[in-house]
Every structure is written in C-alpha cells, then in structure tokens.
Amino acid sequence: MKLKQLATLLSATAILAACSGSDEASTSANQESGDLPDMTVTDSELAGNPFLEEWDTPFGVPPFAEIEDSHFLPAFKKGVLELRAEIDAIVNNPEPPTFVNTILALEKAGSTVSQVRYTFYPLVGTELNDELRQLQQEIGPMWSRETDAITFNDELFKRVQAVYEQRESLDLGEQEARLLELTHRRFVRAGAGLTDDVKAEVADINSRLSVLTTQFAQNLLASTKAFTIELTDEADTAGLSEDFKASIWDDEKQAWVLGLNRSVYETFMTQSENRELRKRLFDGYTNRSNSGEYDNSPLLIEVAQLRAKRAELMGYASHAHYQLDVRMAKTPQGAEDFLLRVWEPGLAQAKQERADMQALIGDEFTFEGHDWWHYSEKLRAQRFNLDENQLKPYFELGAVTDGAFEMAKRLFNVTLEEIEVPVWNDVVTAYEIKDEEGEHLGVFMMDMFARDSKRGGAWMNSYRPTSNIEGERIRPIVTNNMNLSKPPEGSPALMRFSEVETLFHEFGHGLHGLLTQIDYPTFSGVDGPRDYTEFPAQILEHWTSQPLMLELYARHYETGEVIPTDLVERLLAAANHNQGFATTEYVAASLLDLRWHMLSSEEASKITDAKAFEEKILDEYGLIDEIEPRYRSQYFSHTFAGGYSAGYYAYLWSEILDADGFNAFLEAEDIFDPETAGRLKKWIYEAGGLREADELYREFRGKDPSIDPLLEGRGFATGS
Ligand SMILES: [Zn+2]
Structure with a gap:
C-alpha cells in the first residue's frame, strides 16, 4: 500500500520547523x-x-x-x-x-x-x-x-x-x-473574499514586499560580512579562552578575525580585557545596515507602510491588528500591556545591575553599553563560583535522552524503543513511540551532532504529518535536531546544562507532533498561533532541574554518582543573574516590532527617518542608554525579513503559559501528578489546533494563565 501523505496545502507554516517557522501572511509574489x-x-x-x-x-x-x-x-x-x-x-x-x-x-x-x-x-x-x-x-x-x-x-x-x-x-x-x-x-x-480590484492591489503589495524583505535580508548579510577586526598582536587577545581563540584564528591572514556572528560577538564582549576593542566591535554590531550602500532604513519604512496599507485593504486597523487577530494576545494593546508588565520590573532590575557593575569598576571610568557583558560575567563568577566544566560530566547525551524518555513515560504513559529504519545520516538514531496499550503512535528520530551540511541551532521537523481520513490512519515521523560537537570515537558526548534544556525543549515539540489525536493535517501538528506553539516545548524545560528528574538522569558518566546538590543549587541560583538586562533588551525589541506594525497607513506614510522613529519609541518607554534593544530596526530580520512581524513578543508570551502551566504540577506537589499530566496530554499534546489556543489552555489548567509565575521565574517581585 502506498501511504498517502496528506498535508495542509494552504498554510505557509505547514512544513517549516518548529522554532523557526514563518507566519507571514504571504511572502510570495501572487500571480494569476x-x-x-x-x-x-x-x-x-x-x-x-x-x-x-x-x-x-x-x-x-x-x-x-x-x-x-x-x-x-x-x-x-x-x-x-x-x-x-x-x-x-x-x-x-x-x-x-x-x-x-x-x-x-x-x-x-x-x-x-x-x-x-x-x-x-x-x-x-x-x-x-x-x-x-x-x-x-x-x-x-x-x-x-x-x-x-x-x-x-x-x-x-x-x-x-x-x-x-x-x-x-x-x-x-x-x-x-x-x-x-x-x-x-x-x-x-x-x-479571497475581496473584490477583484482590491485583490489585485493586495497581490501587488505582496509582490513588492517579497522584493523588499529579500533585499533587507541580503543587505544585512552583506553589511554583517563587511565588518571585521583583525588582531595580530597577541596582547590584544587578553582574556580570550584558548578554544575561542582557536575558533577565530585565520591561517591565511595569520590573524585572529572578529566578525559579527552573534556567538563570536557575545563571547568576545564577555571575555576580552580590551575595552577599546570591545567598543569597536559593539559599534560595528549596532551600526549594521544603518547607512551607506547597505542601509535598510528606506526598505523597512516601505515595508511598514505596505503592511499597514494591506491590513487596511483587508479591513484591519493595522498590520499588528491583522496578525494578532488569530493569536492568543488577540490585540496589539493586549500584547503591549503584557510586555509592559514585564518591562517595568525588568528595567528596574537592569538599573540595579548597572549600579552593581559601576560599583565593581569603582571611579576608574563610567560604565557604558559596551561594558555590560564583560562586567556582568565578572560579577557572576564572583557571586556564584560556577564553572561549566564541573557540570558537564553529569550530562551525557545517552543518559539525558533516557531521562527525557523516562519523563515522557511518567507523564504521558508512552514508551520509546530504539528501532532499525532507513536514516539520512549514520549518526541518526530512531525510536518507535507507543501508548500504554502498545499501540503505535509514531517514529521519532534524533540527529544530534553538528556537521558542515547542517544549519545551526536546534529544531523539530516532520518527515510525515499525521492524518486519519476515511479509515486510513497514518502516524507521524518526527525528528529532533541539535548541533552538539561530535566527540572523538569512544568518548562520551557531554552536554552543557543549557543544551540539556534545549534537548528537553525540542523533545516537547516532538511530543506535540507525536501524541496528536487529530485526524486532519491542517491542525494535527505543531502549527498554531505564534504565541502558543512554544508552550508545549518550553514547559518540559522545567523538568530538567527538578531534583527527582536529576536523580534519574544527571549521573556522572564514569562513576554513576548523582550530581551533588550544592552544584545544582549554584547552577539554579546563577540562572537569574543578569536577568534585568536580558529581559530589557528582549522586551525593547518586542515593543519596537509591535509599534512599527501598529501604525495606520496614514501614520506610516509620514515616517521618513527610521532612526528618529525608533528613538522616540524607546524614549517613551524609558530605555536606558547602556542597553541596546536586542535588535535595532535596521537589523531586525525577524520582523522585517522573517515571519515574526508583530510577533517577536511571542517567545515571552509562551513563557507565561509554561511558567503558569508548570505551577500546576508544583501545586499538586508532584512533578508527575497523573491527573495534571493527563489534562496536559489531552488538551495540549493530543489536541493540535482543535480549538483556539486560549481555550485549550483553559481546559488544561482550569483557569486563565497568570503572569506571576513568569515574573517570579525571572527573579522579579510580583507585587500581588
Ligand atoms: Zn521551540
């Protein structure tokens, strides 16, 4: 029998991976x-x-x-x-x-x-x-x-x-x-419901947007690549770790070459002892596509104008109204109100962090934006005495994977067993997942190691979605992908704790695809509103640091000893370090994204200077000079070239759900509480897009989500 593969034809997101999808209304040129x-x-x-x-x-x-x-x-x-x-x-x-x-x-x-x-x-x-x-x-x-x-x-x-x-x-x-x-x-x-004239106008806008957003991405890539700093004097590498130095060494140039790749940027800003060089790299990073040949300002203004125009043609007040209409936040105001509730305590804490770092520096110089990473790390080392290398032996890939599977068994009564099936690369392992009656639920495959042909990051994907139409029951084939460094033959793959969290996160997307009981591919999988889809993934991260879970999986790869409690305590205590900064830079970018897309077409048509508009917005919210938004408009590709327009807030919104959702288990005083887990399984992992996301959440939780657990989780007082 040829298995008929069904899929949702009209959804832009159908095939894109969770964690990196696109929800642009239409990014392509329309043609008759x-x-x-x-x-x-x-x-x-x-x-x-x-x-x-x-x-x-x-x-x-x-x-x-x-x-x-x-x-x-x-x-x-x-x-x-x-x-x-x-x-x-x-x-x-x-x-x-x-x-x-x-x-x-x-x-x-x-x-x-x-x-x-x-x-x-x-x-x-x-x-x-x-x-x-x-x-x-x-x-x-x-x-x-x-x-x-x-x-x-x-x-x-x-x-x-x-x-x-x-x-x-x-x-x-x-x-x-x-x-x-x-x-x-x-x-x-x-x-589809518009008159032919309006449809033609929408099609023209879509076509123009496709050109503009592609150009935006290409400009950004070009200006990012155009900036480098070459270090030839060993003294200029003061503070840099040997493995970082090795990773930026260029044989041809006989120099250490700094580019604007985010991980190179953050590592250098954190480790380098040279304040002048840190400032040069910082300026390079924040001035990308800001002027000259690769200036993105005129493009992004036109994008904002066209999106506003298109939204009005569709009968919405703004592009943000159009986008949020089918999301949990419902309205731009709802999303902005939410962001501001996190913004205020985040900004207050960031100001405290700034004062702590100035105290560390003393009166030698006044602390500036390009000092943040470096002094924040100094403060972290001083306060928590934590070295990642102490932790890694307790997090071996095989044991961590078994731990994630054991969690799935205890929560959802499912088992995963390794199987032999065709794979696309020899490093891939495959598992059959079955329910408590031994019924086949799907195939799960893990591709965990980095290689040249693989893109960066971590994501979930499907080789086949679920469907069950006219008696033909087809179960999903789901993959998880990460980029761990492959250890030499015979050595264990030891993970950083953040990588353990990522593995559980992707496994959450995986279970969302695998456990579904929905018959129609249009809503059987992980597709859903941008501000909901991260919830089934993010909630599982909470289990990684629970003592009961750690006992199950965090064992020294040589001795089998469970990770010592004091090490766990220091790890957890350090988790909220610098959270004021992280929250502020993220929320600032989210607010920018939202405000660009809350403009009416008339308001948008009056904007001629993107930087002035941006400054006005950020001043209104009271952003401090020492913190840059995570993305400035000119290099905000999520919102001007990707699928996150009026949606960058969604990562944090999903955090309301995962923090509040995990609290249900804490309230039950059992992280595997069968009744809570049963509702989570039925209304979240099995339900796909059966109902609107807020309804699904209420069925699971018995109430609307509270924002307090998120604020507490980030170390902010809730004030209620
Ligand atoms: Zn994700």
Missing part, C-alpha cells in the same frame, strides 16, 4: 493562475523515481538511500500537476458544494507533492549541498505561486464559502467543524 509555470514532465524523467513508488520500508520511513537529489524536481512537478487536476475536479464538480466534495476533497488534495516537500525540507536543514540549495531556490517560489493560485481561485472560494454558510445545519463532528472553520479562515485571511 494563467501565469503558473509549466510543470510538464516526461515519463522518462520520472523513470525509477521513488516518489512514484510504494515505500516498502518499516513504518513508511522515506527510503533515504534510494532518493537522489535529482528525483525531487520531476516528482514535485508531477505532484503539482496532480494537485491542479484535483483542484479543477473540486471546482468543476456539478454537485452542489458539500463538506465532503469541497472541504475534505481540498484536505486530501496534493498527496504526492506533500510527500516530496515533507522529504525535501528536512533534508535541506541537515544535508544541504549546492544541488539542494539550487532546488530550494527553484521549488520555493513555484510552490508559493501554486498556493496563491489556490487561495485566489474565485470559484473554489465560492464553494468553500457556500459550505461555510451552511455550517450550523451540517451536523459536523467537532474536528470536521474545526477543519471547515480553519479552511475558510485561511482563504479569507489571504484575501
């Missing part, structure tokens, strides 16, 4: 369907293509050894042709529109192209080469045009609308009603 690219593909081009054959592998895992890069494009084209025929069949159906012949038919359309894309994108993340990079540039825009043609298909939307209008009388089940609602919502939010 008449302009769609030619997808003709010959039988000989398709000969022996694995995407057109049955996958005779355990659990339908992709037959990685048989799939060659050259198979993707022909199979993609063939899949698009099938999809077009399926859409035509829906539109030309002589029967009146029904749930089955329109909504369900749409959900089922495009199985071949889904399978190609669900195999292609995870591989781009881990096994990138020139051919895949080239294919990515080709397939991405083609697919955008294809999905735009579907959402702007008038006849199709009329059928969707007709079914939607009958929804009260259709007697649909809860999941079917939700599928109808979300399908309709997607069409409407893309602009």
